[in-house]
Amino acid sequence: MKRRDLLKTGLLLAGAAMLPSACTTLAASSTSGNALPSNQKASTVKGRRKLGKLEVSSVGLGVQNMSRKYTTEVPSRTEMHHIIRTAFDQGVTFYDAAEAYGPHEVERILGEGVAPFRDKVVITSKFGWNIDQETGARRPGLNSRPDHVRKVVEGMLKRLRTDRIDLLYQHRVDPAVPIEDVAGLMKDLITEGKVLHYGLSEPGLQTVRRAHAVHPVTAIQNEYSLIWRGPEKEVIPLCEELGIGFVPWSPLGVQFLTGWIDANTRFAPGDIRAVESRFSPENLPNNLKLVDLVKKWAAQKEATPAQISLAWLMAQKPWIVPIPGTTQMAHMLENNGADHVRFSAEEVRQFTAELAQVEIKGERLPQMVLQFSGVEAAPKK
Structure with a gap:
């Protein structure tokens, strides 16, 4: 994959859950259309x-690929609106988007979808990539300069058909801009009523503390799942210390934890998993031990592997809210069912002990994408 294409993939991937239907493989999904499995919660x-x-809501909905899938197909706009509205009918009140998704088009789809009940849901979006506000073209690098972000927010409000953004994240920390300047702008936008809460995605730890000192951070959004537990070491303890919520993106491990990928699965060109070494032909057989564990627990608790994976995340802390994304109605309904799966304290202990026996091989993302995670902002002069 060329450097330019990899950076583009990073833009698309950053900060949101990957979709169960988003990528082409040789395997077939366990569900299709609107049919639900018999053991569906x-x-x-x-x-x-x-x-x-x-x-x-305890389970949210990521809408990242509702304008274009990673395999470049364009989903039916009407069906995406139907999924968004059905999710609301089923109790989902938390919708996750970003300026970079599309770019811009996903925000339009979400704004159209929630229009009938806008005041009853929480809309999130993200800024931070260097995107032309007129054309939507991606420019190199990041841009969190306050003057630029103000323009971004005005565009977001129009695309989302709203007068305020409930939760606005910095998608990636801009190392050239002091976080005090970004948090100061968020504070001003909150005072103006254009933003109600703000958060950070994949930030450096000291950047979180510095931002929180200017104005309280509401949520951190990082990748977190059974296949990638990195936030447990430092980020989640920091959230607990400061009273910050945590939103896992890619909570189903880019579809790995749904249970239908096997050792013979190969990923199509353009599929981010094709360049993630944890899904390479060499590492897949080993890493599927995790899927076997999830399937075992799914059978025990009469749930699906996806539901077990999401419910395990929610069992870690009462302020963790996963945002699985999809472009298929059946998958959205299945993911919602995780809200009905409960783990006792003893089950969490047992599951975690068994999980510790599984060593995941390979990196979670290519280095060209990972370089944007854990970044510390420039010092304030």
């Missing part, structure tokens, strides 16, 4: 959780 999300002071 109820699809209504009744639980509510707090990210800081912001209340959301």
